[in-house]
Amino acid sequence: MEDKKPLILVTNDDGITAPGIRTLIKIMNKLGDVVVVAPDSPQSGMGHAITLNDNLYCDPLNVEETANHLEYSCSGTPADCVKIAKQEILKRKPDLCVSGINHGSNASINVIYSGTMSAAVEAGLEGIPAIGFSLLDYSLTADFSPCEDFVERIARNVLEHKLPPGVVLNVNIPKLKREEIKGIKVCRQAKAHWREEFDKRTNPQGRDYYWLTGTFINEDEGEDTDEWALANNYISLVPIQFDLTAHKAINTINNWNLND
């Protein structure tokens, strides 16, 4: 349709200097013109937070001296980054928004806590094809090289096919060597939850405080789920939507005694 190179917006939730986003920027530079707008500090667990009660800073930055793409560091959340990129920085609507590569899983129910995915959803709301990528390795020294060609392949497919309206992609990558990865599997989100464990401590002033920790509980044995795919050495790709309506429940509730 166009001869122009695709315009690609890159963001994340681990912050603009995280190894995961640096890998993603490198891959996206093969596919189009890249603009990076990413948080100036880690935003993990921010869900779809936006900054309403504070001002936002967004300044040009050069993380890599040799880079020929534009980068901006933003004081806000991942969703803020996408909003400000679209409205204040980019001259036209991007052809693709990619978020990540997150250091840690956003599979299953983690999607709802995920800053990485909130950026993708925010772009999707604007009609921008969008993908969140995550590697199942929380380490800051995680090795992203095994997944590079898969990330590139998924992004190329989205640039070519676009995405159905109201849909963005949640891609999770197992922590494996390149030759151990069996391929990409389109999945549904596994039913799972976290069993919280609060680590209770007392501060030097004698006041109790807590650290939130927890154990991930997968209740779902389906072989069509993202958790199954990841446990079986596949990259999981879940199309997700932001119409949260539980359509099947509407009839049930219409039988209640709501209007006497």
Add this chain to the structure above:
Amino acid sequence: MEDKKPLILVTNDDGITAPGIRTLIKIMNKLGDVVVVAPDSPQSGMGHAITLNDNLYCDPLNVEETANHLEYSCSGTPADCVKIAKQEILKRKPDLCVSGINHGSNASINVIYSGTMSAAVEAGLEGIPAIGFSLLDYSLTADFSPCEDFVERIARNVLEHKLPPGVVLNVNIPKLKREEIKGIKVCRQAKAHWREEFDKRTNPQGRDYYWLTGTFINEDEGEDTDEWALANNYISLVPIQFDLTAHKAINTINNWNLND
């Protein structure tokens, strides 16, 4: 099934002293034993954020001297409040979790930015029937009295019928007099988005910053939507789910060229 009074967890995102939660506490005290665990400060726009990189305080508090229910003020987000209530404060799983009454709309796409709804979703994930309530009035002096009997009726129905697995309720109430409210309508989430407008300013040190503002754009003319119901003087009730899988998109994407 049980003779015991229902145990009801109350939370919100506007903070434990907001008029909306005080109204909700008063109503819930008619229906069961109330425990309040709510943020110590406003958390609007926090989406499904959780506190991973900071410690959490959660202290007993008596906002109303005459109250005979327990209250705790928590330094975290609405989702944190539900997690800590369940794990550290409540002696058994509550029969109901209610969040709100939010000062401002959480209808349509606002659900994904909503701290109020994130608390309800967090409870729903634990199998606790949960409802988020919002009044379409941002004012701190909003009049919650016209909606009190509707809130009570919806909560009574949920206590009686429970909710389908994986479903929580998003209830929005128009800003009207009691006699102007036509009733409760079960709806789907309207397709809509925000058109951002950034208010760019310069701080005293000469650095640019932004305030996020915007205009709500409803693209959806369906008469089965929450936006239609609210515009037509109904209370909207949308069942929402946290399985975000776009099931219909799975076949489409399986036709892509992902694995060779």
